[in-house]
Amino acid sequence: MAESEGFPLVEPGLWVERVGDRSFPAGRPALFLDRDGTINLDTGYPDDPAQMALRDGIAPVIAAANQRGIPVVVVTNQSGIARGYFGWDAFARVNERVVDLLGEKNALVDMVLACGYHEKGTGALAVADHPMRKPNPGMLLEAGRRLGLDLKRSLIVGDKPADMEAGQRAGLERGWLVEGKGSTMGGLSVLPLRDAADLGGLLTAIRSL
Numbered sequence: 636m637a638e639s640e641g642f643p644l645v646e647p648g649l650w651v652e653r654v655g656d657r658s659f660p661a662g663r664p665a666l667f668l669d670r671d672g673t674i675n676l677d678t679g680y681p682d683d684p685a686q687m688a689l690r691d692g693i694a695p696v697i698a699a700a701n702q703r704g705i706p707v708v709v710v711t712n713q714s715g716i717a718r719g720y721f722g723w724d725a726f727a728r729v730n731e732r733v734v735d736l737l738g739e740k741n742a743l744v745d746m747v748l749a750c751g752y753h754e755k756g757t758g759a760l761a762v763a764d765h766p767m768r769k770p771n772p773g774m775l776l777e778a779g780r781r782l783g784l785d786l787k788r789s790l791i792v793g794d795k796p797a798d799m800e801a802g803q804r805a806g807l808e809r810g811w812l813v814e815g816k817g818s819t820m821g822g823l824s825v826l827p828l829r830d831a832a833d834l835g836g837l838l839t840a841i842r843s844l
């Protein structure tokens with residue numbers, strides 16, 4: 636069984652890990668972040684912790700949320716698990732490295748959710764359009780239930796339109812798209828995250844929550 640391996644798998648393809656012991660009153664908004672390509676440089680199905688490196692400017696974003704008492708929640712699609720490129724053990728090592736790199740910059744993550752389902756998977760992980768896989772909002776909704784979040788006021792940062800769509804479908808109103816363009820997606824305003832001015836806007840939004 637997955638649980639016997641010591642990993643926080645609530646089902647074969649869903650990792651839900653509470654990191655650290657910071658507690659939050661109900662009704663807080665969260666800062667949701669995609670992982671690969673948003674927090675760390677995307678090396679393509681990363682499975683080697685030694686290759687992980689942070690993207691410039693992301694640690695201060697997370698630290699600003701920490702200072703404001705905003706829970707920081709990582710929501711990451713990991714179809715490499717379903718595809719058999721690597722296992723949850725490699726995911727665990729890579730993710731621990733990312734969390735440690737952030738910690739070195741005083742940026743703390745409070746929860747990590749990872750979805751290992753994909754239609755091209757095998758066995759129990761072969762699920763097309765799983766509700767937990769972005770652009771579906773399942774991981775955000777699950778974090779919302781577990782932390783008692785105010786999703787409407789929560790923010791999401793990602794590098795793919797699927798990240799923004801997941802935010803929109805979870806009821807968020809603001810998202811930042813790495814190297815993207817501004818747009819409106821249903822009730823979600825998408826802002827670009829391309830330069831220092833964009834980063835400043837995101838920091839201001841976090842400090843204003």
Ligand SMILES: [Mg+2]
Nearest residue numbers: 669671672794
């Ligand atoms: Mg990404």
